[in-house]
Amino acid sequence: AQSVTQLDSQVPVFEEAPVELRCNYSSSVSVYLFWYVQYPNQGLQLLLKYLSGSTLVKGINGFEAEFNKSQTSFHLRKPSVHISDTAEYFCAVSDGGSYIPTFGRGTSLIVHP
């Protein structure tokens, strides 16, 4: 079974600074990778996903992530954050062919003015 590690439970950052949220998963032959954002009192919203092809994936709200197979990582980045990016971010992984994603524990991104 897959496992997902989000090493940082909280990431504080100042507005307009760059940010990276880290995600590592246990090894598998083929995986699908996802990043979701959860705003307070709302459901999860898909930011981006990697299924195959280019390892650099661009998503909504200016976020992007890079799939690194050798390091089994899928880190999320944004070059310049806004106050409105303050939220909980979840990395999720499913084995190729499985419809059941395994989620990480989440990283709370806190953007300060």
Place this chain on the structure above:
Amino acid sequence: GAGVSQSPRYKVAKRGQDVALRCDPISGHVSLFWYQQALGQGPEFLTYFQNEAQLDKSGLPSDRFFAERPEGSVSTLKIQRTQQEDSAVYLCASSLGPLGGTDTQYFGPGTRLTVL
């Protein structure tokens, strides 16, 4: 149209009570998932429906948990004889196609269940 909706948004139950949580998926979506999200954790899979068929219930933590989707649209998650460890946010998600491993899942806002 509207997204995934869930009701109630908040539910407080006394230990031992039965509860029913409702999910209205996006119209026309074939796949429906239930997840449990404990405080400070990511969502954990409970069960999966393809239309009215419950194809996977491997994540249900005990036989006190029961889910149905009788007409292939609205789904209900029922928890009998609630226990304190059942306190969590219960999330519902739907996706357009069957076996939504690659499909985008659309999540509802969740039902926060507190068992006293």
